[in-house]
Amino acid sequence: MPVDTVLHNTKICIRGNLVEAGLAIDKGKIVKIAKDTNLPPASTKINLKGHITLPGIIDSHVHLRDQQLAYKEDFFTGTAAAAAGGVTLVVDMPNNKPVTMDSLSLKERMKLAEKRVLVNVAFNSAFPKKLEEITEVVKAGAVGFKVYLSNRIGGIDVDNDDLLFAAFREAREKGVPVAVHAEDRKILEEQRNEMEKAGRIDTEAYVNAHPPEAEVQSIQRIIQIVKKSGVHVHFCHISSALGLNAILMAKKTGLPVTCEATPHNLLLSSEQYRHSGTFALTDPPLRTREDVSALWSALKHGFINVIASDHAPHSLEEKNVNSVWEAKPGIPGLETTLSLLLTQVNEGRLSLTELVRLTAEEPAKIFHLSARGCLDEGSWADIVVVDMKREHVIDSSVFFSKAKYSPFDGMQVKGKPVKTFVNGLLVMDEGEIVTEPGTGQTVSNRFFLT
Numbered sequence: 001m002p003v004d005t006v007l008h009n010t011k012i013c014i015r016g017n018l019v020e021a022g023l024a025i026d027k028g029k030i031v032k033i034a035k036d037t038n039l040p041p042a043s044t045k046i047n048l049k050g051h052i053t054l055p056g057i058i059d060s061h062v063h064l065r066d067q068q069l070a071y072k073e074d075f076f077t078g079t080a081a082a083a084a085g086g087v088t089l090v091v092d093m094p095n096n097k098p099v100t101m102d103s104l105s106l107k108e109r110m111k112l113a114e115k116r117v118l119v120n121v122a123f124n125s126a127f128p129k130k131l132e133e134i135t136e137v138v139k140a141g142a143v144g145f146k147v148y149l150s151n152r153i154g155g156i157d158v159d160n161d162d163l164l165f166a167a168f169r170e171a172r173e174k175g176v177p178v179a180v181h182a183e184d185r186k187i188l189e190e191q192r193n194e195m196e197k198a199g200r201i202d203t204e205a206y207v208n209a210h211p212p213e214a215e216v217q218s219i220q221r222i223i224q225i226v227k228k229s230g231v232h233v234h235f236c237h238i239s240s241a242l243g244l245n246a247i248l249m250a251k252k253t254g255l256p257v258t259c260e261a262t263p264h265n266l267l268l269s270s271e272q273y274r275h276s277g278t279f280a281l282t283d284p285p286l287r288t289r290e291d292v293s294a295l296w297s298a299l300k301h302g303f304i305n306v307i308a309s310d311h312a313p314h315s316l317e318e319k320n321v322n323s324v325w326e327a328k329p330g331i332p333g334l335e336t337t338l339s340l341l342l343t344q345v346n347e348g349r350l351s352l353t354e355l356v357r358l359t360a361e362e363p364a365k366i367f368h369l370s371a372r373g374c375l376d377e378g379s380w381a382d383i384v385v386v387d388m389k390r391e392h393v394i395d396s397s398v399f400f401s402k403a404k405y406s407p408f409d410g411m412q413v414k415g416k417p418v419k420t421f422v423n424g425l426l427v428m429d430e431g432e433i434v435t436e437p438g439t440g441q442t443v444s445n446r447f448f449l450t
């Protein structure tokens with residue numbers, strides 16, 4: 001019997017090496033990696049024209065929205081954006097309407113997603129009101145919990161350390177990580193009040209209202225709770241040198257913490273606000289050039305575990321307003337992340353091995369996404385094929401995402417995803433979506449409980 005698909009004439013990035021080989025895919029999984037001449041007969045053979053094959057990007061920080069926020073993004077447009085950007089699995093965030101915060105809301109969201117997604121989707125939940133419900137949320141399929149220290153999202157009072165400790169201990173018991181948005185609510189509130197009192201509505205005032213101290217204080221607070229609870233905490237979108245240092249110290253003492261950086265915090269500084277205004281607003285904000293250098297230095301030393309987009313789509317009306325206090329923070333990133341990173345590879349700032357570690361291997365490990373994030377025989381055929389030489393200019397007006405804006409608009413990039421395979425099926429080919437919704441799966445944690 002022939003296998004379903006063979007991909008040939010490619011170089012595969014396997015454990016740091018580019019190997020001239022092809023892949024055989026059957027029933028959604030990679031069944032053989034071998035020299036082209038040793039691949040089995042296949043129903044479909046696809047010539048990859050010498051381009052490089054990487055594990056599909058796992059974007060562990062994505063706001064897919066839908067439900068009552070579908071005007072910003074829905075499961076179809078969000079996952080089309082993912083496929084276009086070479087992303088084969090997204091971890092969805094819980095600040096939805098309704099908030100994903102118990103087994104009922106999670107199951108409802110998973111059910112809606114199932115028939116509409118083009119790429120795989122895993123779900124983070126906020127903590128439920130009743131901590132006993134945590135088991136049910138994990139059983140329903142959550143791969144992790146998300147805590148926002150900047151405002152209350154979900155059932156738990158984030159100002160209460162005892163409650164956080166109890167919730168974290170329970171998450172640890174169930175073997176799932178807790179992702180943290182580390183910005184201290186009280187500091188943000190105080191700073192914002194000061195800025196507003198002074199009549200400020202500009203982007204600089206917004207940056208002032210989100211000082212690095214808000215990041216570092218909440219990181220230090222959470223680290224104390226990690227020490228007591230032993231839970232794995234994943235710090236989202238670290239933006240400042242101060243915040244990074246606090247995490248590095250915790251890592252050095254062997255605590256189970258990991259952290260993530262976004263392409264916008266790695267590639268843009270707060271000077272960008274002069275060009276992009278409120279379109280570049282995001283929480284945490286873009287920071288100084290020194291902060292950007294600190295992120296790169298940490299990344300090159302292996303201290304940053306993950307690069308994730310924090311794809312946070314909003315409508316143009318919500319972004320294009322005069323006062324920063326009325327603008328919604330958030331930048332869509334699914335369609336720009338990989339091209340931006342491949343550009344860094346072309347410029348010699350990042351290796352392909354680092355890219356694969358940061359965008360596939362480590363996120364799969366942190367969220368226990370079994371048989372994903374790698375190109376091994378037996379793993380799911382979640383694959384992106386990239387043309388390292390293809391140049392283009394970022395143009396948000398052609399995004400699949402409903403959020404047609406980007407602080408990267410007009411930037412010249414070199415390196416482009418040209419084919420995306422999800423569970424063995426070709427979903428994106430040369431920028432076109434070529435499958436129907438439902439190609440993606442809702443990936444849950446339940447396999448780990450059995």
Ligand code: DOR
Pocket residue numbers: 063095181281282283284312313329330331
């Ligand atoms: O910039 C942000 N946007 N930061 C967040 O924490 C939330 C996100 C959103 O959902 O829009």
Ligand code: ZN
Pocket residue numbers: 061063093310312
């Ligand atoms: Zn986010």
